[in-house]
Amino acid sequence: MDQITFREVSARDTGQVDDLVSESFGYSPPHRYFDDFPVWSAPGVLRLGGYSGNRLVSHVGIHFRNVRSGGTRTPVALIGAVATLESFRGRGLVSSLMRLALSKADLAGCTWSLLWGSEHDFYAKFGFKLSGTQARARLATLSPAGFRTFNPNLEIHSGLCQGILDDFQNRTTGIEFTPSDREWLARQTTVTWESIKEPFAFIGYGRGMDLKGMVHETGGDPAGIRELLIRLMNRNPEAEMIGPEHELLGLGFKSETLVLEGLCLARPRNDTIEWNQDFWISGLGAV
Numbered sequence: 001m002d003q004i005t006f007r008e009v010s011a012r013d014t015g016q017v018d019d020l021v022s023e024s025f026g027y028s029p030p031h032r033y034f035d036d037f038p039v040w041s042a043p044g045v046l047r048l049g050g051y052s053g054n055r056l057v058s059h060v061g062i063h064f065r066n067v068r069s070g071g072t073r074t075p076v077a078l079i080g081a082v083a084t085l086e087s088f089r090g091r092g093l094v095s096s097l098m099r100l101a102l103s104k105a106d107l108a109g110c111t112w113s114l115l116w117g118s119e120h121d122f123y124a125k126f127g128f129k130l131s132g133t134q135a136r137a138r139l140a141t142l143s144p145a146g147f148r149t150f151n152p153n154l155e156i157h158s159g160l161c162q163g164i165l166d167d168f169q170n171r172t173t174g175i176e177f178t179p180s181d182r183e184w185l186a187r188q189t190t191v192t193w194e195s196i197k198e199p200f201a202f203i204g205y206g207r208g209m210d211l212k213g214m215v216h217e218t219g220g221d222p223a224g225i226r227e228l229l230i231r232l233m234n235r236n237p238e239a240e241m242i243g244p245e246h247e248l249l250g251l252g253f254k255s256e257t258l259v260l261e262g263l264c265l266a267r268p269r270n271d272t273i274e275w276n277q278d279f280w281i282s283g284l285g286a287v
Contacts, residue, residue: 002052009047016056024083036208042184050093058084058093066176069278077105079115080287113267132263135245139233141257167219175285215241216283
């Protein structure tokens, strides 16, 4: 049996991370994991790997961030790109890397370690539990009655623009985006962005396999957001939106149409820390 060594993944091996996770998550060429999650190729991410010789066979990534809420910043460790090559599974490689990752998160003073995954029983062994709430609703349940009506010739801009990047950086709640995040956000090729220039509003929807047909980012003028949502609904009646419950209600969704579900898997640094119900981690932050 091959001997496995555990160490930080150097920048020159970042491509191996993409190869490993793309294969493990069932991506088919030309689609790649980094297309959906370019954040894991960004500078400043701590990547921990299990190596067989010089070959990366298991990986856990950590992105140290702050979550803003009520004027405070809470340091968190976002954990993602968790994968092991199929031929090396069953040997506890991810468990070893998770223990190493969590020790580094604790050492860095992170109040919470957060991740997204369906293997709840596995992550529960490390102290993670389903935490927080997000709301989900079909756009078809959003009634246009009483909304401001725009000129049918209103120009809709497609693509990531400066206004959207500025909105992310200026947010006072949720994941704190910094100027250094603009580079990987600009490489987020699988999110569709639509915006209105005046009054400024935007939506971001879709992302690879996990957020297909899902609006997960909005910003700007609420009436403009509703206009963009209704236009999307007319093109795709099955489209949905996720977000904080109060945000969906404020846009005109009815409480009875909302599906409330867990936001993420979270592990506190110690047992005295309680979850802040105001936390919201956006679709781009949910790495």
